[in-house]
Amino acid sequence: MEDIIKKIQSYTMSRRSFIGMSACGLAAVSLPGCGLKKVATQQAEELTKKEGKWITAACWHNCGGRCLNKAYVMDGIVVRQKTDDTHTDTPNNPQQRGCARGRSQRHQVFGIDRIKYPMKRKNWEPGGGKKELRGRDEWVRISWDEALDIVSSEIKRVREKYGNNSIFVTGGSEMPRTLGLYGGHSTHWGTSSWGSWRWGPAKFGMQEGYFEHSINDRLDLKNSQLIVLWGGNPAWSAGGNPTYNYLQAKKAGAKFIIIDPIYTDTAETLEAQWIPIRPGTDHVMLLGMAYTLLQEDNPELNPLIDWDFIHRCTVGFDADHMPQGADPEDNLKDYILGTFDGLAKNPEWASEICGVDSQTIRDLALQIAKTKRAALFTAWAASRINNSDSWPQMFMAFGAMTGHMGQSGRMTGVSCHFGTGNGGPNLVKQGGNGLTAIKNPVTDSINDNEMWEAILNGNYTAGYHKQKDINIQLIYHGYNAVLQTRSATNKGIEAHRKVEFVVSHSHFLTTNSKYADIILPATTEWEREGGFGTGNREILIYYTRVTQPLFEAKHDQWMATEIGKRLGLKVEDIYPISEKQQVFNQLAGATVIKEDGSGMETLLTITAADIAEMGVQGKPQQGRITLTEFREKGIYQVERKPGDKYGYIGYEKFRQDPAANPLKTQSGKLEIHSKALAELIKGYGFTEIKPIPTYNKATEGYEDTFKDWNNKVKGDYPLQVINPHYFRRAHSIFDNIPQLREAFPNPVFVSTKDAGERGIKTGDTVLLRSRHGKTLRTAQITERLMPGVVGLPHGAWVDIDEKNGVDKAGADNILTGPIATGQGIGGWNTCNIQLGKWNGEALTPDVKWPQRIV
Numbered sequence: 001m002e003d004i005i006k007k008i009q010s011y012t013m014s015r016r017s018f019i020g021m022s023a024c025g026l027a028a029v030s031l032p033g034c035g036l037k038k039v040a041t042q043q044a045e046e047l048t049k050k051e052g053k054w055i056t057a058a059c060w061h062n063c064g065g066r067c068l069n070k071a072y073v074m075d076g077i078v079v080r081q082k083t084d085d086t087h088t089d090t091p092n093n094p095q096q097r098g099c100a101r102g103r104s105q106r107h108q109v110f111g112i113d114r115i116k117y118p119m120k121r122k123n124w125e126p127g128g129g130k131k132e133l134r135g136r137d138e139w140v141r142i143s144w145d146e147a148l149d150i151v152s153s154e155i156k157r158v159r160e161k162y163g164n165n166s167i168f169v170t171g172g173s174e175m176p177r178t179l180g181l182y183g184g185h186s187t188h189w190g191t192s193s194w195g196s197w198r199w200g201p202a203k204f205g206m207q208e209g210y211f212e213h214s215i216n217d218r219l220d221l222k223n224s225q226l227i228v229l230w231g232g233n234p235a236w237s238a239g240g241n242p243t244y245n246y247l248q249a250k251k252a253g254a255k256f257i258i259i260d261p262i263y264t265d266t267a268e269t270l271e272a273q274w275i276p277i278r279p280g281t282d283h284v285m286l287l288g289m290a291y292t293l294l295q296e297d298n299p300e301l302n303p304l305i306d307w308d309f310i311h312r313c314t315v316g317f318d319a320d321h322m323p324q325g326a327d328p329e330d331n332l333k334d335y336i337l338g339t340f341d342g343l344a345k346n347p348e349w350a351s352e353i354c355g356v357d358s359q360t361i362r363d364l365a366l367q368i369a370k371t372k373r374a375a376l377f378t379a380w381a382a383s384r385i386n387n388s389d390s391w392p393q394m395f396m397a398f399g400a401m402t403g404h405m406g407q408s409g410r411m412t413g414v415s416c417h418f419g420t421g422n423g424g425p426n427l428v429k430q431g432g433n434g435l436t437a438i439k440n441p442v443t444d445s446i447n448d449n450e451m452w453e454a455i456l457n458g459n460y461t462a463g464y465h466k467q468k469d470i471n472i473q474l475i476y477h478g479y480n481a482v483l484q485t486r487s488a489t490n491k492g493i494e495a496h497r498k499v500e501f502v503v504s505h506s507h508f509l510t511t512n513s514k515y516a517d518i519i520l521p522a523t524t525e526w527e528r529e530g531g532f533g534t535g536n537r538e539i540l541i542y543y544t545r546v547t548q549p550l551f552e553a554k555h556d557q558w559m560a561t562e563i564g565k566r567l568g569l570k571v572e573d574i575y576p577i578s579e580k581q582q583v584f585n586q587l588a589g590a591t592v593i594k595e596d597g598s599g600m601e602t603l604l605t606i607t608a609a610d611i612a613e614m615g616v617q618g619k620p621q622q623g624r625i626t627l628t629e630f631r632e633k634g635i636y637q638v639e640r641k642p643g644d645k646y647g648y649i650g651y652e653k654f655r656q657d658p659a660a661n662p663l664k665t666q667s668g669k670l671e672i673h674s675k676a677l678a679e680l681i682k683g684y685g686f687t688e689i690k691p692i693p694t695y696n697k698a699t700e701g702y703e704d705t706f707k708d709w710n711n712k713v714k715g716d717y718p719l720q721v722i723n724p725h726y727f728r729r730a731h732s733i734f735d736n737i738p739q740l741r742e743a744f745p746n747p748v749f750v751s752t753k754d755a756g757e758r759g760i761k762t763g764d765t766v767l768l769r770s771r772h773g774k775t776l777r778t779a780q781i782t783e784r785l786m787p788g789v790v791g792l793p794h795g796a797w798v799d800i801d802e803k804n805g806v807d808k809a810g811a812d813n814i815l816t817g818p819i820a821t822g823q824g825i826g827g828w829n830t831c832n833i834q835l836g837k838w839n840g841e842a843l844t845p846d847v848k849w850p851q852r853i854v
């Protein structure tokens with residue numbers, strides 16, 4: 001162990017010294033984006049002469065992709081990485097090739113800025129000490145014993161003084177086990193990725209949690225003639241093959257249209273028609289399109305609406321097809337036509353709000369309606385919008401109107417993240433790990449948008465007309481980055497400086513850790529027994545240990561157990577199954593689709609010798625491939641060919657016979673009028689919606705950029721900012737990797753028009769100012785952005801200049817506010833800002849910033 005640490009130290013130190021010269025740093029590294037700048041060093045040359053071994057290494061982050069990552073380990077050190085070369089790459093069976101982040105994973109694991117030892121904030125004392133110094137204090141190294149004693153005694157103290165719900169756990173699955181057994185803890189909830197697709201859609205007929213199942217599988221995409229992407233930029237935010245799969249559909253003849261404030265790399269790759277739209281206004285555009293179809297449809301001469309589908313498979317579209325007990329006036333058709341409210345939702349009305357000209361709205365509606373086989377896709381970004389609870393229902397209603405649902409080449413729904421352009425259940429998956437859940441006796445759970453204010457003000461919304469008091473005094477950060485990935489980071493920092501104790505399990509001095517009292521160094525997946533990578537329905541990745549735990553890093557499970565011991569709990573109650581056994585159980589339970597597609601069967605053959613070698617309990621079993629083969633290859637990929645038994649058509653059976661295959665709604669149909677949805681939203685206690693998808697203006701959306709909407713007078717925050725998920729990072733992860741910082745410099749994207757009006761040039765340091773905070777970035781002027789919209793990449797590590805309170809990193813949630821709407825939506829893409837040249841010191845590129853080494 002000593003030996004490996006010495007080697008890594010000299011290895012990483014040498015890399016660090018290269019950073020001034022080239023951020024690609026170490027030699028013999030093949031890194032896209034940095035590839036041109038290889039620096040040969042004697043040390044690396046020597047290493048590459050020795051014999052090593054390829055090990056399947058985890059790439060475990062929430063990045064929207066799942067790729068095969070291999071590490072070449074020599075003499076205990078990873079000297080190279082590669083990706084999938086386990087089979088020939090073909091369009092039907094593509095390799096699962098990694099991105100620049102995955103290929104930089106070793107720079108993360110072996111980064112010089114890893115938290116190496118337990119750390120304590122210098123001025124910490126039981127009860128908090130100088131709490132205002134959180135985020136500014138010095139760090140001192142302490143022993144594991146001291147760290148665990150402090151954490152457990154603070155948990156005890158806070159529990160005794162204030163009660164269990166004063167302990168607020170922000171993430172991780174480990175400490176909730178310990179604390180669950182110790183009387184419980186309060187927690188938080190939110191829609192995170194899914195926006196308004198999170199809970200609402202299950203109520204009007206979509207499958208909860210698996211909205212990918214509304215669209216067809218990737219091979220069927222080639223049967224679509226027109227593919228409309230309503231937001232969605234897989235080239236940046238769905239790593240691996242989704243863009244490649246879309247490209248196959250294009251080669252097969254599909255036309256792509258992208259409706260997005262940004263002309264994305266996806267649009268460029270697919271030579272898509274770009275329709276720029278203002279963030280948070282998609283709903284009005286769809287209403288304008290629906291209006292066009294209602295006006296121009298003529299069942300005999302010009303059939304545009306699939307009345308058969310509407311009437312057989314949905315309720316609520318028109319007065320004659322309402323769910324039981326509903327007011328017939330409360331139907332979508334009359335709302336669109338303005339029959340009762342006198343406001344026609346026509347393209348002209350829509351255009352004023354969404355910024356798309358009325359002719360384009362009309363043309364798009366007609367084009368979709370007249371195309372035989374179209375795919376209507378949206379990604380979650382367009383729903384990470386305040387007050388957007390009716391948007392998914394409108395999207396599905398438009399799909400139903402045009403009948404693009406439930407047939408080959410025809411589909412409507414979410415195409416995002418792992419499931420981009422590839423719907424359907426997983427064809428191969430791991431088994432359960434054998435751990436049973438531990439109940440949390442405390443029921444206090446706070447919406448993400450309110451959690452920091454709840455800490456500051458002592459109460460939160462607990463349902464319709466229901467406020468609850470709470471006195472949080474201990475923040476426990478496990479596996480997450482909430483201080484910067486949830487709204488209102490400035491309030492979050494205040495909250496962190498208010499409570500009596502903050503602890504964080506961490507790999508680096510992340511935002512969560514920077515504002516903590518105690519940091520516990522966690523191992524990465526490369527230092528653990530192994531695990532699985534899945535998400536893409538056709539693959540299962542099995543990764544194994546690459547290196548021993550570095551420095552004094554420990555598994556989160558070990559920390560939870562050691563703290564539990566000190567709280568007087570029994571270790572066996574917290575983790576009755578070892579880490580190894582958990583991995584084994586998942587292997588033994590892994591299943592794969594049968595060749596005839598009729599169900600799942602056992603994936604792995606496991607022998608008695610395998611079990612003995614792993615040192616676990618289990619029974620030998622027969623499966624499709626051997627455990628050894630799986631471990632060596634690191635991946636099982638279900639082979640696909642057109643017409644195979646593994647295809648998937650969303651809503652196929654439902655469309656054929658809705659009575660025999662009802663959806664999970666009261667009517668069994670897709671509910672365009674859904675009382676259940678309206679009741680669900682009301683129950684959260686934030687805002688309300690109608691049972692039909694009416695347009696609800698978003699708080700801090702486009703309309704709020706005006707101080708006088710009727711006379712179109714702009715207010716103090718005239719621009720809209722959105723947060724594209726950015727290539728440099730998976731959320732906040734990888735932000736600290738110098739190689740990625742050099743390759744992807746994290747500017748703020750500003751349209752030529754907005755920049756011109758403000759005298760801003762590319763490279764200027766600009767200040768972004770919202771109602772909630774201030775942040776700096778270097779401007780990149782582009783024609784690829786709709787005027788009025790600013791693109792601030794998601795996930796940069798908060799870096800506040802203590803002199804003026806301004807964040808220097810372009811951290812997105814410095815700008816967002818604590819606004820809770822509807823189903824508790826993370827409405828980050830609705831935020832109003834002003835932008836101007838910064839008169840203070842200009843920013844230097846992030847790659848030149850000192851690393852956070854403690």
Ligand SMILES: Nc1nc2c(c(=O)[nH]1)N[C@H]1C(S)=C(S)[C@@H](COP(=O)(O)OP(=O)(O)OC[C@H]3O[C@@H](n4cnc5c(=O)[nH]c(N)nc54)[C@H](O)[C@@H]3O)O[C@H]1N2
Nearest residue numbers: 193478479480481482485505522723731732733794812828
């Ligand atoms: N403004 C704005 N905010 C957003 C979004 C946006 O678009 N705009 N997007 C939202 C979305 S879609 C999401 S999904 C969320 C993501 O929000 P988070 O899940 O909070 O973000 P991550 O950066 O993925 O945080 C994971 C953290 O866990 C750490 N980690 C990784 N492995 C381990 C481990 O084994 N042990 C421990 N202890 N730690 C580990 C990582 O280092 C990292 O710090 O952010 C949301 N926030």
Ligand SMILES: Nc1nc2c(c(=O)[nH]1)N[C@H]1C(S)=C(S)[C@@H](COP(=O)(O)OP(=O)(O)OC[C@H]3O[C@@H](n4cnc5c(=O)[nH]c(N)nc54)[C@H](O)[C@@H]3O)O[C@H]1N2
Nearest residue numbers: 063064193231232237279280379380381724725726730731
């Ligand atoms: N590189 C990278 N990839 C990631 C992640 C990451 O952090 N980094 N995060 C992963 C996670 S957890 C998630 S949830 C997914 C998120 O994936 P998505 O939900 O697709 O989010 P984004 O990629 O931010 O945005 C996709 C597109 O939507 C556009 N958009 C934003 N607001 C609107 C709007 O109001 N209307 C319309 N029509 N378009 C809009 C943006 O301009 C962008 O081009 O990404 C995943 N992939």
Ligand code: SF4
Nearest residue numbers: 065067098099102239
């Ligand atoms: S897309 Fe995700 S899983 Fe694939 S290499 Fe990149 S970071 Fe890793």
Ligand SMILES: [Mo]
Nearest residue numbers: 062192193194
């Ligand atoms: Mo996400």
